[in-house]
Amino acid sequence: MSQSIETFYEVMRRQGITRRSFLKFCSLTAAALGLGPAFAPKIANAMETKPRTPVIWVHGLECTCCSESFIRSAHPLVKDVVLSMISLDYDDTLMASAGHQAEAALQETIEKYKGNYILAVEGNPPLNEDGMYCIIGGKPFVEQLRHAAKDAKAIISWGACASYGCVQAAKPNPTRATPVHKVITDKPIIKVPGCPPIAEVMTGVITYMLTFDRMPELDRQGRPKMFYGQRIHDKCYRRPHFDAGQFVENWDDDAARRGECLYKMGCKGPTTYNACSTVRWNEGVSFPIQSGHGCIGCSEDGFWDNGPFYDRLAQVKQFGVEENADTLGRAAAAGVGGAIAVHAAVSALKRAQHKNEIKKGSSMSQGEE
Amino acid sequence: MTTGMSTGAKPSTAIAGGGPSPAVAGADDVAPEDVASLQKITSVYVYEAPVRLWHWINALAIVVLAVTGYFIGSPPPAAAPGNTFDTFWFGYIRYAHFAAGYVLAVGFLGRIYWAIVGNHHARQLFYVALWSKKWWKEVLFELRWYFFLEKRPKKYVGHNPLAQFAMFFLFTLGVTFQIVTGFALYGEGLGEGSWADTLFGWVIPLFGGSMDVHTWHHLGMWWIMMFILTHVYVAIREDIMSRQSIVSTMISGTRTFKDDLPD
Numbered sequence: 001m002s003q004s005i006e007t008f009y010e011v012m013r014r015q016g017i018t019r020r021s022f023l024k025f026c027s028l029t030a031a032a033l034g035l036g037p038a039f040a041p042k043i044a045n046a047m048e049t050k051p052r053t054p055v056i057w058v059h060g061l062e063c064t065c066c067s068e069s070f071i072r073s074a075h076p077l078v079k080d081v082v083l084s085m086i087s088l089d090y091d092d093t094l095m096a097s098a099g100h101q102a103e104a105a106l107q108e109t110i111e112k113y114k115g116n117y118i119l120a121v122e123g124n125p126p127l128n129e130d131g132m133y134c135i136i137g138g139k140p141f142v143e144q145l146r147h148a149a150k151d152a153k154a155i156i157s158w159g160a161c162a163s164y165g166c167v168q169a170a171k172p173n174p175t176r177a178t179p180v181h182k183v184i185t186d187k188p189i190i191k192v193p194g195c196p197p198i199a200e201v202m203t204g205v206i207t208y209m210l211t212f213d214r215m216p217e218l219d220r221q222g223r224p225k226m227f228y229g230q231r232i233h234d235k236c237y238r239r240p241h242f243d244a245g246q247f248v249e250n251w252d253d254d255a256a257r258r259g260e261c262l263y264k265m266g267c268k269g270p271t272t273y274n275a276c277s278t279v280r281w282n283e284g285v286s287f288p289i290q291s292g293h294g295c296i297g298c299s300e301d302g303f304w305d306n307g308p309f310y311d312r313l314a315q316v317k318q319f320g321v322e323e324n325a326d327t328l329g330r331a332a333a334a335g336v337g338g339a340i341a342v343h344a345a346v347s348a349l350k351r352a353q354h355k356n357e358i359k360k361g362s363s364m365s366q367g368e369e
Numbered sequence: 370m371t372t373g374m375s376t377g378a379k380p381s382t383a384i385a386g387g388g389p390s391p392a393v394a395g396a397d398d399v400a401p402e403d404v405a406s407l408q409k410i411t412s413v414y415v416y417e418a419p420v421r422l423w424h425w426i427n428a429l430a431i432v433v434l435a436v437t438g439y440f441i442g443s444p445p446p447a448a449a450p451g452n453t454f455d456t457f458w459f460g461y462i463r464y465a466h467f468a469a470g471y472v473l474a475v476g477f478l479g480r481i482y483w484a485i486v487g488n489h490h491a492r493q494l495f496y497v498a499l500w501s502k503k504w505w506k507e508v509l510f511e512l513r514w515y516f517f518l519e520k521r522p523k524k525y526v527g528h529n530p531l532a533q534f535a536m537f538f539l540f541t542l543g544v545t546f547q548i549v550t551g552f553a554l555y556g557e558g559l560g561e562g563s564w565a566d567t568l569f570g571w572v573i574p575l576f577g578g579s580m581d582v583h584t585w586h587h588l589g590m591w592w593i594m595m596f597i598l599t600h601v602y603v604a605i606r607e608d609i610m611s612r613q614s615i616v617s618t619m620i621s622g623t624r625t626f627k628d629d630l631p632d
C-alpha cells in the first residue's frame with residue numbers, strides 16, 4: 001500500500017477540525033453503530049494511525065437519491081466523510097472534473113490502489129441489448145462496473161437499485177436492470193438498501209469499515225445487521241395500536257388524527273427491514289409513519305411489484321391476472337363450490353333413480369349393473 | 370398401495386346373511402326388497418386411535434388458522450379508541466393463529482411418527498404410487514365413478530386412490546408449505562437468531578422478501594380451502610353412495626362394508 005497516504009486524523013486536522021470535535025465525532029459514531037462508549041477510543045486510535053481508504057463511487061441506472069441522501073448526512077458530517085475520512089477518488093456526480101479527465105482519474109485510482117479500494121455502486125447495470133441502456137464515458141455501464149470491481153477490496157451496493165433492482169427492474173423490466181450481486185459474484189458485497197438509504201446508515205457503514213478494516217456483520221441477504229436487523233414494525237411507535245386493533249381506515253378519519261396504526265392503509269412496516277423507526281430521517285426529525293403515511297417498503301426486494309402501496313394485501317401477478325390472494329382464492333373457492341353443488345345435485349338424482357330401479361325389482365341387489 | 374378386500378385384512382362378520390335371515394325374519398314390516406338387499410356386513414379396523422385423534426385436532430387447528438389468518442390479512446373493523454394497554458384485540462387474533470400453528474405443526478410431526486410405527490393405512494397420507502400401473506388404473510376408475518360413468522363403486526379398506534391423490538397434493542404438501550412459510554414469518558417476529566429464524570429464516574430470501582412470503586402463505590390458505598371443500602363433500606357423499614362406511618370410520622376406526630360382493 002502506498003506510504004504517502006495520510007491518516008484520517010491527519011487529514012481532519014489539516015481540515016481544521018479540533019481534537020475535541022474529533023473525539024466527539026468518534027464517540028457519536030460509536031453510538032450510531034451501536035458499539036457502546038468503550039469503542040470510541042478504538043475508533044479514535046484507528047483514525048489516528050490508519051491511512052485513509054480510497055473509494056470509487058460509480059453510477060448506473062439510478063435517480064441519484066442515494067447521493068442526495070448521503071450529502072445530507074448530519075452525523076458524521078458528510079464533509080468529514082467525503083473530504084477527510086475517505087478519499088472519494090472517483091465519483092462522477094460529486095467530483096469537480098468531468099469527461100475524459102474523470103475517466104482518467106478512475107483509471108488512475110484503480111491502478112494506484114489495486115486491491116485496496118472500496119467500490120461503491122449507486123444504481124445498477126441494464127443487461128439487455130449488451131447494456132446499451134446505460135452508457136458511461138461511451139461504454140456500457142456494465143463494463144465499467146466489471147472493470148472497477150475486478151481490483152476492489154469490497155463492494156457497497158447503495159440503495160434499492162444496486163441491492164435489488166428497484167423501479168427500473170420492476171416487472172416487466174424492459175432493460176433487464178440487474179442488481180450488482182448478480183453481475184459481480186466474486187467479491188464481498190454489502191447491501192445498503194432503501195430508496196434512498198438513510199444518510200446516517202450510509203455514513204455509519206463506511207465509518208465502520210474504515211475504522212475496523214472489515215465488513216460489518218451481515219444478515220442472510222447481505223445487509224448490515226446493525227441497521228437492517230429489525231423491521232420498521234418491530235420498533236414502530238404506533239405498534240401498541242396495531243396490537244390493540246386500532247387502525248386508521250381512511251386518511252381523514254379520527255383514528256388518523258389520533259395517530260393509530262396504518263396497517264389497513266397498506267403500511268409495509270411489518271415486512272420491511274430498515275432503521276427508519278429508530279434512526280429516523282433528517283437528523284432524526286421524523287420518518288414516514290410519524291408523518292402519517294404508511295411505509296412503502298422501499299428497502300425490500302421487489303417492493304414495486306408488491307403493491308399497491310395503499311392495500312394490505314399485495315397483488316399476485318404470477319397467474320396472469322392482477323388480483324390479491326383473497327380475490328383469487330374466493331374465485332377458486334366459488335368455482336369448486338359451484339362444481340360441488342352441481343355434482344351433489346346429479347348425485348342425488350342418480351341415487352333416486354337407482355333406488356327406484358331397486359324398488360321396481362329390475363335389479364336384485366344394490367348397485368348391480 | 371390401496372387396499373381392496375384382498376390384502377389380508379381380516380374381515381369380521383357382523384351379521385350372518387344368506388337365505389331368509391333371522392335378523393329380519395321376525396320384523397313385521399319386512400318387504401321383499403328388504404330381503405333382497407340383505408347381505409353380510411363386514412368390518413375392518415382401519416384408522417387407529419392416534420390417527421383419528423389427530424384428524425379432529427388437526428381439522429380444528431386448521432379452522433382456527435384459516436379464520437385468524439384471514440383476519441391477519443384483512444383485519445376486522447378497527448377497535449374503539451382508548452388506552453392501548455386495555456386492548457389487545459388484534460394481538461389475540463395473531464396469538465390464536467400462532468398457538469394453532471404450533472398445534473398443527475406438532476400434530477403433523479406426531480402424524481409422521483405414526484406413519485412409521487402405525488399400520489399401513491397410516492402411511493397412505495404421505496405418498497402416492499405414481500409409479501404403479503394398478504394405481505393409475507384405479508384413479509381412472511374413481512374418476513369415472515365421480516363423473517357418473519360407473520354404476521357401482523369399488524370397495525376400499527383405506528383411502529381410495531383419488532382421495533389419496535388429493536390428500537397428498539392438496540393436504541400434505543399444502544400443510545407442509547404452510548408450516549415452513551408460517552414459521553419463517555413467525556421467526557421474523559421472534560427475531561434474528563431465534564430457533565424459528567435459524568430453522569426457517571432461509572425461506573424469506575428464497576421467495577424474494579417478507580411480503581412475498583406473506584402472499585404465498587396467504588395463497589396456501591386457499592389451497593388448503595380447496596381440499597377442505599372437496600374433502601368434506603366427498604366424505605359425506607361417499608358415506609351415502611359408496612359401499613362402505615366413511616364418516617363413522619374416522620370416529621370409530623372401523624370400516625364397515627355394506628355388502629359382501631367379491632369386488
Ligand code: HEM
Binds near residue numbers: 547552
Ligand atoms: C393451515 C395452516 C395455515 C393457514 C391456513 C394460515 C393462514 C394465514 C394467513 C391467511 C395469513 C395472513 C397472510 C397475510 O396476508 O399477511 C397468515 C399469517 C401468518 N401465519 Fe399463518 N397459516 C397457517 C399456518 C401457520 C403456521 C403453522 C404458522 C407458524 C406459527 C403460521 C404463522 C403465521 C404468521 C407468523 C403470520 C404473519 C402474521 C403477521 O404478519 O402478523 N401460520 N397465516
Ligand code: HEM
Binds near residue numbers: 490605618
Ligand atoms: C379442516 C378440516 C379437515 C381436514 C384438514 C381434514 C383432513 C383429513 C386428512 C388429512 C385425512 C386423511 C387421514 C389420514 O390418512 O391420516 C382425512 C380423512 C378423513 N376425514 Fe377429514 N379433514 C377435515 C375435516 C373433516 C370433516 C369435517 C369430516 C366429516 C365430515 C372429515 C371426515 C374425514 C373422513 C371420514 C376421513 C377418512 C376418509 C376415509 O375413510 O378414507 N374430515 N381428513
Ligand code: SF4
Binds near residue numbers: 232238260267295
Ligand atoms: S404503522 Fe405500520 S409499522 Fe407501525 S405498527 Fe402499524 S403496521 Fe406496523
Ligand code: SF4
Binds near residue numbers: 273274287288
Ligand atoms: S419507512 Fe419504509 S418506505 Fe419509508 S423510507 Fe423507511 S423503509 Fe422506505
